[in-house]
Amino acid sequence: MSTSVQIVKIIQPESSILFLASKESQLEKKAGLNDAQVAFVKKAIGNKRKPIVLNDGNRFLFVVFNEDKEKGSKADEQWRKDACSVIAMCNSNKLEEIAFVNLTGKKRITTLAVEGALLGNYQFLKYRTGEKKDGINTLKNITIPASDADKSEIEEVQITSQAALIARDLVNEPLSYLTAEQLSKDIQKLGKEAGFSVEVFNKAKIQSLKMGGLLAVNLGSPNPPTFTILEWKPGRVKNKKPYVLVGKGVVYDTGGLSLKPTPGSMDTMKCDMSGAAAVACSIYAIAKAKLRVHVIGLIPATENRPGGNAYVPGDVLTMHNGSTVEVLNTDAEGRLILADALSYAMQYKPELVIDLATLTGAAARAIGPEGIVYMSTAGRKVNDALEASGKNVYERLVKFPLWDEYDNYIKSDIADVKNIGGPNAGAITAGMFLKRFTDYPWVHLDIAGPAFLDKADGYRLKNGSGVGVRLLFDFLKSNAS
Ligand code: BES
Ligand code: ZN
Ligand code: ZN
Secondary structure: OOOEEEEEOOOOOOOEEEEEEOOHHHHOOOOOOOHHHHHHHHHHHHOOOOOEEEEEOOEEEEEEEOOOOOOHHHHHHHHHHHHHHHHHHHHHOOOOEEEEEEOOOOHHHHHHHHHHHHHHOOOOOOOOOOOOOOOOOOOOEEEEEHHHOOHHHHHHHHHHHHHHHHHHHHHHOOOOOOOHHHHHHHHHHHHHHHOOEEEEEOHHHHHHOOOHHHHHHHOOOOOOOEEEEEEEOOOOOOOOOOEEEEEOEEEEEOOOOOOOOOOOOOOOHHHHHHHHHHHHHHHHHHHHOOOOOOEEEEEEEEEEOOOOOOOOOOOEEEOOOOOEEEOOOOOOOHHHHHHHHHHHHHHHOOOEEEEEEOOOHHHHHHHHHHOEEEEEOOOHHHHHHHHHHHHHHOOOEEEOOOOHHHHHHHOOOOOOEEOOOOOOOHHHHHHHHHHOOOOOOEEEEEOOOOOEEOOOEOOEOOEEOOOOHHHHHHHHHHHHO
16 A cells, blocks of 8 residues: 655644754754753764654654755765655554654755655555554555645655556566566556556567567467557657667566576566566656656566477577577576567667666676666767766666677677677676667666665665666656756
8 A cells, every 4th residue: 555645734733753854953943842852852963863763742753864964866865764764663653644844944855755755665465364464564644744845846756656666566476466468467557547558469469570589488488478568658748759668577587498597596586577667667657747758668578487388598589670599598588588679669760778677697796786787879978867867866877888899708600699698797798689689879777686675775675676667767857858
């Protein structure tokens, strides 16, 4: 269930409150604290305690204090994280409602706190049965005095947070529910709700389009593949040529016949459609916020399994663009289905194509869950804007090179290219493979590190993170205004 946010004229006197403060003097007048409480809070600030908690009769008062001199994305992130830790305390104390009172005079800080709170108050409860309410979050409502809030900022952060939480839901859904066809159905539902169009190609259509990569990966699975096209095109748009977002939709990755070798490494592979979730949910947010940008989403989806007629190492595939690929590892399947989608994207003559994929363990090993590995042929302006968005939403990006020399790593003896490189530079050779299927400005985001977390990091909770949704929204918003 989602957390509601209400902008109110006055806060109910019995409501618990989170005070956001950046100077000690702010606590004295505006907050309505008594002298003993002010003294207590000041002492706690001196001891760098956070959040500061006061028992005030039958309600709680929390104070989060971040000094003004900190600026930029790190300071923004601190407000999100601190709000999230207050939310956790609200839930452990079974509170249903909290008011956010911003003493700093900067309305944006309220927005950041709301963002951290909404993202931090998430749980995936669909498969919990029975009456036991243990451990289920109680917090349902956040109220904000109108004077502390920028109404349109709050509305927007509600949209983007909700979209990120829907992405988390999709990632957290197991294969027993979320097959490729179900993913497409869920995306159709999102389209109906937000007002973007959705077209789903079935296996016959995918065959007629000769998407040899997607079809090969699907061979070992009892369930058919899908190829889903999303489009948001409002009346007046800033861009003549569309932005195209491509998301890897491997709803489960066993590795195929090159079965995942390390014990446990398969356990979280329901997350292998995180790129698809990011594409669908960022377009959902863009449509809900009615951004004036023309954007198209392409989502190739299938399981990667070793059953029946599974493709085998040594197979040569003919891809959607007519080129050939020698398969030397069936676990390098993401690049095969993305390649078909990337060449399909050419017909749009796009302004820019961005793909998102949980593509390589190498990217995850290189920088962990702290950021996104990216490669780009889109040039400095796009790269800078994307990196700036990464900082804004604290989904930071690190650029890896696409030097020509890496092409030697994926030369095949018998086909145009092979689907794996050597032991080195695994994230890059995957990028080099994809690059062959593009003829437009292109950015590749390898989200294998941050897509699915083995432990919580503030409001980025354990399991599906929803990474990419807020990033793409922020980036496309900056291009729409
Ligand atoms: N889905 C995996 C990559 C992955 C690993 C995602 C860890 C999330 C967390 C991808 O399909 C894969 O198996 N990649 C192989 C490629 C290799 C065989 C060249 C990998 O990274 O090991
Ligand atoms: Zn794989
Ligand atoms: Zn995969």
